[in-house]
Amino acid sequence: MAEALLALRNIRVQHGATTALEVSSFDVHAGEVVAVIGPNGAGKSTLLRVMGLLQQPGSGSVYFRGEQATPKNSLEMRRCMASVFQEPLLLNGTVYANAALGLKLRGLPGDQIHKKLWPWLERLGIAHLTSRQVRTLSGGEAQRTSLARGLVLDPDLILLDEPFSALDAPTREALLLDLQEILAETRITTVMVTHDLQEAAALGKRIGVLSQGKLLQLASQREIFTRPVSEGVAAIVGMETRIPGVVEQTAHGMTTVRFNGGTARVRADFPPGAKVTLCIRPEDIDVNHYLGERNCPKEKICIRGNVLRIFPSIAHYRIAIQAECGFVSALASKSSFTELSLREGDDVSASFSLAAVHVI
């Protein structure tokens, strides 16, 4: 594999007695977009600050283009990168002055700044705002200014720290779409951290999962969302149904798992007696009124339970079911939900195909 554009090795950051970040290895390759997800306080911002050479780790090294970052060469390296934060963090002044700041810091003459900056101002839809004072901008306009300030630097690496989380939903959607296009066109290497799965899925080709300062998994988007390596990752990536079970027998790559209230034959390879967890995404689970064991299709696994709660949202209903084996969470489209006319307390059967099950 080609040499990584940016590589972290044995990074450790302490905040007093607690370890804020502990990452043994993290490679970012040229041209890729990596999203890092994790709950608040997982160390996402710290990770990005270490990558951007804005914070020196307690121990470990950062390599940029194969060269180790030191206090001596860090300015030179930082000038190949750009950071965009959750808050736009603009200076008092006009939109133009703010967007031009990075180029000005590099000593570029005014006419060249103008030539470079203008296309970006137009691309981000803020060209008509150039002479506006930044304090009069809306949140979305300010964040676009901040993005322009970073993108105009033509960085080798752009680091986005929850760039959309301070925006309202429509503004966020619009900016997310724009950024998706820009990243696809320019192929700027990008690392974005976010706590929002949708944003991560929209931008990240590879996704990392960070929790309590530790990088739990770093893999392709598909892999992360369907084959988490641990229950912790499964929880973070939205595999809400996690059924504990014990392996009964294994043969030819098929494993029979017994759980409270049933068995399942799934594609996995675990020794008999092993304690495992069956993980299923909510959108892979169908819910029907319980009509007896026989009504379960052969190729499916069915679990009987009671509807605990129903959470309505715009396009979907989230149905929480209390079953013998634990808690099952399903997502039903509005139309299918209306057809079922489910109510809390109803006796239901939750079914899912074998392919939807991921065993940990």
Added chain:
Amino acid sequence: MELIWQGIVKAVELVFGGDSEVWAITWLSLKISASATLISLLLGIPLGILLALSRFPGRAIAVALVNTGMGLPPVVVGLFISILLWRSGPLGFLELIYTPSAMIIAQVVIAFPIVAGLTMASFQSLDPNLALQLLGIGASKLQALWLLCKEARLPLLAAVMAGFGGVISEVGASMMVGGNIRAQTRVLTTATVLETSKGNFDIAIALGLILLALCFALNFLLTHIQQRGQMKWPRLS
């Protein structure tokens, strides 16, 4: 009322009649307090920035000392500087007691914590991530520091105003370490005290008016700079 009216008439005569002694006193006041303010800025701004932006052992104590220093009673400063500079004191060999230099030293001790404290507050009012953001678009550390100073310039001007205002109107320390010697260390405030005690209210009023006018002129100028381009509060109805 007669007393006040006569005083004001006499004061106007003194001010606009070109009384050389009054103007000499004014000039000396300005020189001493401006020097003291300038030195306080040179010492206080870096200390304030350091206290605001960095973490080091003993920082909490330093911050507490600066905050205490912001409210130092001038007479206490006068007392300590007098003892230090007294002929038989530890710094007596410098022969500074009852000189303008001694007054400058005392005024620096008064103004420097004010400048440091307000500088610290003005930097702490900036978003803590702003410095990171500036570094994150390729600013060198020096460039980032300069941009932060520019961003905090409005509250920094308040530090200048408070520092100068504190020392030009201060009387206790100047009296004690300067001695109020005519044509040498007599400044607006000490002269006002002296003339009032002698019952020369006209001269005292004249000196007082000049002091007020000076403070007003300087603050008007700095306020004008400070408020330029400031966001207007919406009118509340």
